[in-house]
Amino acid sequence: MLKVSDIVTAYGKIEALKGVSLQVESGKITCLLGPNGAGKTTLMMTIAGILQPRRGSIRLDGKELAGLSPARIVSQGVALVPENRLVFPQMSVHENLLAGAYQRRDRGGINTDIERMYARFSTLKERREQMAGTLSGGEQQMLAVARGLMSRPRVLLMDEPSLGLAPLIVAEIFDIIAELNRDGTTIFLVEQNAHMALQVAHQFFLMEQGRITFQGTPGQLAEDEVIQRAYLGTRRAAG
Amino acid sequence: MIDLVQNTIDGVMIGSSYGLLALGFTLIFGVMRKLNLSYGPSIMIGGYLGTVLYLQYGAGLLAVAGAVVVGAVITGIYVERLCFAPMKAGAGIASMVSSFAIWMQLEQVAILILPRHTYAFPALATGLPLEFWSLLVRIDHLIVLCCALGLAAAVQLMLYRTRFGLGLRAIVGNPVAAHLVGINVQMAVLLAFAGASAIGGVAGFLVLAVDQQITPMFGMWATLKGLIAMMIGGLGSVPGAVLGGLLLGVLEAHSQWYFGPHIRDLVAYLVLFAFLVLRPGGLLGGAPETTTPLKA
Numbered sequence: 213m214l215k216v217s218d219i220v221t222a223y224g225k226i227e228a229l230k231g232v233s234l235q236v237e238s239g240k241i242t243c244l245l246g247p248n249g250a251g252k253t254t255l256m257m258t259i260a261g262i263l264q265p266r267r268g269s270i271r272l273d274g275k276e277l278a279g280l281s282p283a284r285i286v287s288q289g290v291a292l293v294p295e296n297r298l299v300f301p302q303m304s305v306h307e308n309l310l311a312g313a314y315q316r317r318d319r320g321g322i323n324t325d326i327e328r329m330y331a332r333f334s335t336l337k338e339r340r341e342q343m344a345g346t347l348s349g350g351e352q353q354m355l356a357v358a359r360g361l362m363s364r365p366r367v368l369l370m371d372e373p374s375l376g377l378a379p380l381i382v383a384e385i386f387d388i389i390a391e392l393n394r395d396g397t398t399i400f401l402v403e404q405n406a407h408m409a410l411q412v413a414h415q416f417f418l419m420e421q422g423r424i425t426f427q428g429t430p431g432q433l434a435e436d437e438v439i440q441r442a443y444l445g446t447r448r449a450a451g
Numbered sequence: 452m453i454d455l456v457q458n459t460i461d462g463v464m465i466g467s468s469y470g471l472l473a474l475g476f477t478l479i480f481g482v483m484r485k486l487n488l489s490y491g492p493s494i495m496i497g498g499y500l501g502t503v504l505y506l507q508y509g510a511g512l513l514a515v516a517g518a519v520v521v522g523a524v525i526t527g528i529y530v531e532r533l534c535f536a537p538m539k540a541g542a543g544i545a546s547m548v549s550s551f552a553i554w555m556q557l558e559q560v561a562i563l564i565l566p567r568h569t570y571a572f573p574a575l576a577t578g579l580p581l582e583f584w585s586l587l588v589r590i591d592h593l594i595v596l597c598c599a600l601g602l603a604a605a606v607q608l609m610l611y612r613t614r615f616g617l618g619l620r621a622i623v624g625n626p627v628a629a630h631l632v633g634i635n636v637q638m639a640v641l642l643a644f645a646g647a648s649a650i651g652g653v654a655g656f657l658v659l660a661v662d663q664q665i666t667p668m669f670g671m672w673a674t675l676k677g678l679i680a681m682m683i684g685g686l687g688s689v690p691g692a693v694l695g696g697l698l699l700g701v702l703e704a705h706s707q708w709y710f711g712p713h714i715r716d717l718v719a720y721l722v723l724f725a726f727l728v729l730r731p732g733g734l735l736g737g738a739p740e741t742t743t744p745l746k747a
Binding site: 283 | 614617618620621623624625627628629630631632633634635
């Protein structure tokens with residue numbers, strides 16, 4: 213569905229992505245693992261159009277996204293829930309959701325979707341008039357997810373939704389991710405928390421120093437010895 | 452006592468034009484967090500366009516007003532394209548310095564168009580001042596006050612009741628996230644700039660029509676008054692801009708009455724200084740993050 217081919221993105225002379233290729237399949241949860249500085253966020257920002265790739269193509273059902281403006285990419289059906297959430301702090305929860313639907317003109321549909329978000333995320337409903345900057349980290353993450361969904365994306369990109377959250381909240385976020393997927397949303401997730409990701413994702417990619425170094429199913433990932441040591445923290449069996 | 456009240460009224464009237472200037476200023480600063488020093492000179496170019504139409508072709512008051520606004524908007528867009536659009540998000544200083552360069556350029560253009568120092572500008576309203584219980588209010592001043600309050604209300608409604616206003620506030624809140632929800636940030640910033648220049652054009656027209664003259668110094672005057680009023684009222688706040696303008700006007704009126712015109716500007720700068728030290732966010736603006744006091 214979403215096909216990234218040979219993407220090179222650079223900051224000045226430093227190439228953060230050195231020819232990245234991967235596919236996100238429709239209806240699945242695809243997870244990108246990797247250490248800090250591997251280029252995971254750079255890839256997300258490139259797909260969303262915030263960064264321009266130097267080379268390569270990004271296709272959504274065959275339609276080229278590379279080179280389009282972020283606004284055009286949103287209207288094509290790709291929404292990014294960014295790292296650190298980036299809610300609009302001086303706007304109410306309700307206004308944040310309205311901003312998420314900025315590209316849409318169907319008032320009735322927008323209101324229906326906002327009610328749907330309130331039904332799914334009950335804390336957001338309780339705090340609908342509260343400034344987003346005053347929410348807790350977990351609540352802000354839920355708001356960021358709901359805001360991303362308000363554009364009715366065909367693919368939802370999520371950049372480290374567990375970052376800086378307490379374990380209980382992380383579990384809640386992953387429940388939501390699984391639930392969204394069951395309802396038919398295609399999800400492309402960046403995570404460092406491999407344990408949590410293993411529970412929900414269908415397909416894995418590992419990125420190191422700007423390159424994809426592993427791809428496979430959760431089963432293959434769990435079997436891979438190198439990955440076990442580096443990302444799952446399990447000790448090698450004695451002998 | 453009657454002097455005190457009359458001075459306050461005069462101050463409010465003069466201050467409403469400062470408030471209008473600050474309104475445009477605060478719209479640009481609020482959205483971009485960058486200072487546009489060419490704001491006043493852009494308005495001045497609009498003023499010169501109006502003066503040329505008035506002197507050469509005998510244009511009426513409304514046509515002159517339209518010319519000032521259109522001239523200010525076109526020049527404002529020119530400044531935005533040249534000094535703001537090409538600069539990276541964090542490069543506020545580069546934008547400010549280049550807008551200073553354009554200021555000089557615009558002043559020279561004005562001098563080339565009309566080389567004498569002072570030219571006549573059509574009057575806004577003639578006739579005797581209105582009298583209420585032996586207090587005098589000039590009709591043209593009253594028009595300026597109504598325009599200031601009306602435009603401030605319109606801007607506030609635009610910001611808090613429209614889709615475009617929601618987009619602008621999202622850009623203020625987080626420009627990257629604004630891109631991510633699908634706002635065309637470059638276009639929204641350009642439109643905000645054009646709108647701010649149009650408000651500045653209205654302000655400039657009203658001030659010039661009250662003074663009935665224009666000089667190349669008008670650009671600097673407009674930038675300074677707008678800037679001080681904005682700083683006093685609160686950066687990026689619409690009610691703050693009007694309030695700051697009115698306060699500055701009243702302050703100037705009283706200090707002129709008690710100490711004379713030379714001391715007047717000195718008092719204005721002193722008050723600005725006091726605000727910068729004691730309340731850097733202004734009356735209604737939240738203190739900007741850069742002014743967080745250093746912890747020992």
